[in-house]
Amino acid sequence: MRIAVPNKGRLHEPTIDLLERAGLHIENTADRQLYADTVDPEVSVLFARAADIPEYVADGAADVGITGLDQARESGQDLVDLLDLEYGRCRLVLAAPEDGDITEPADVAGRTVATEFPRITRDYFDRKGIDCEVVEVTGATELTPHVDMADAIVDITSTGTTLQVNRLAIVDEVLASSVRLFARADVADEEKVQQVATAFGSVIAAEDKRYLMMNAPRDALDDVKAVLPGMGGPTVMDVADGDTEHVAVHAVVDERAVFEVIDELKRVGASDILVTEIERLVE
Numbered sequence: 001m002r003i004a005v006p007n008k009g010r011l012h013e014p015t016i017d018l019l020e021r022a023g024l025h026i027e028n029t030a031d032r033q034l035y036a037d038t039v040d041p042e043v044s045v046l047f048a049r050a051a052d053i054p055e056y057v058a059d060g061a062a063d064v065g066i067t068g069l070d071q072a073r074e075s076g077q078d079l080v081d082l083l084d085l086e087y088g089r090c091r092l093v094l095a096a097p098e099d100g101d102i103t104e105p106a107d108v109a110g111r112t113v114a115t116e117f118p119r120i121t122r123d124y125f126d127r128k129g130i131d132c133e134v135v136e137v138t139g140a141t142e143l144t145p146h147v148d149m150a151d152a153i154v155d156i157t158s159t160g161t162t163l164q165v166n167r168l169a170i171v172d173e174v175l176a177s178s179v180r181l182f183a184r185a186d187v188a189d190e191e192k193v194q195q196v197a198t199a200f201g202s203v204i205a206a207e208d209k210r211y212l213m214m215n216a217p218r219d220a221l222d223d224v225k226a227v228l229p230g231m232g233g234p235t236v237m238d239v240a241d242g243d244t245e246h247v248a249v250h251a252v253v254d255e256r257a258v259f260e261v262i263d264e265l266k267r268v269g270a271s272d273i274l275v276t277e278i279e280r281l282v283e
């Protein structure tokens, strides 16, 4: 099975990182090389531009691909969205000059919109029944309203900084995007594809969880259990060396809850509390 992976740009590094954490270490690759092996002899990697990945998957050059939902939609390819990988979060928005007369989508009627995403943009205005001219640009979209190339733009935003420095205001959200694992429909149910999806899913699931280990007085166990929310309750073990008064307790806890949970655990008598990251979590 072959996975198409962004070869550069902001999605390259987090994707390589995800492969590593999912246990698919990349081997035999040199810079600029198109293909690479992984430690799994059945899985190889194809490096491609984020925008080209949907097409490579649809055409069979790869079986699955990792890229933004925006790129998949823009490609027009019909792929199976297997898993939200939760990075590359951004929004495609309709934006126009802050001090201009475009404050709602209908104001764009009869005007010009510049974008790197012409298909998504045309679909958006078609759905709304708004007639406008869509001009495709390949970058620096935010400048076009200031050089009379366009009246509005459809472009990516995340922090909002780029829009702000270009004095553009959001008029409407066109698409909320994040990076996904896409598969061609005819391979989406294959065992190897599902296995890879499970491995990626386990990395995502572990990301916002922590593993807690502690000692607790045996007679405080009920209080300790009450403090620990979590997945199927904690694991309780005897401590070695004949200490029958204490038990060891292990539990998986939401990262956001750790701060508070530790405080409460100490209050009910737990000690020697260890907090560790979890590499993968297969539910």
Ligand SMILES: Nc1ncnc2c1ncn2[C@@H]1O[C@H](COP(=O)(O)OP(=O)(O)OP(=O)(O)O)[C@@H](O)[C@H]1O
Pocket: 008, 009, 010, 011, 049, 050, 051, 067, 068, 069, 070, 071, 088, 089, 090, 156, 157, 158, 159, 177, 178, 179
């Ligand atoms: N500011 C952002 N915040 C979060 N995600 C983003 C942002 N900009 C882009 N993305 C996501 O990353 C994807 C790829 O963007 P990137 O800028 O790396 O590619 P690119 O500009 O097409 O790169 P290149 O032209 O160098 O191949 C986008 O399609 C989108 O899904």
Ligand SMILES: O=P(O)(O)OC[C@H]1O[C@H](OP(=O)(O)OP(=O)(O)O)[C@H](O)[C@@H]1O
Pocket: 010, 139, 140, 155, 156, 157, 158, 159, 160, 161, 162, 163
């Ligand atoms: O809301 P913000 O946080 O400012 O992000 C939005 C900007 O990020 C992307 O550009 P990128 O940095 O990828 O540069 P590029 O135009 O070279 O792709 C996108 O095209 C916007 O310009």
Ligand SMILES: [Mg+2]
Pocket: none
């Ligand atoms: Mg970019």
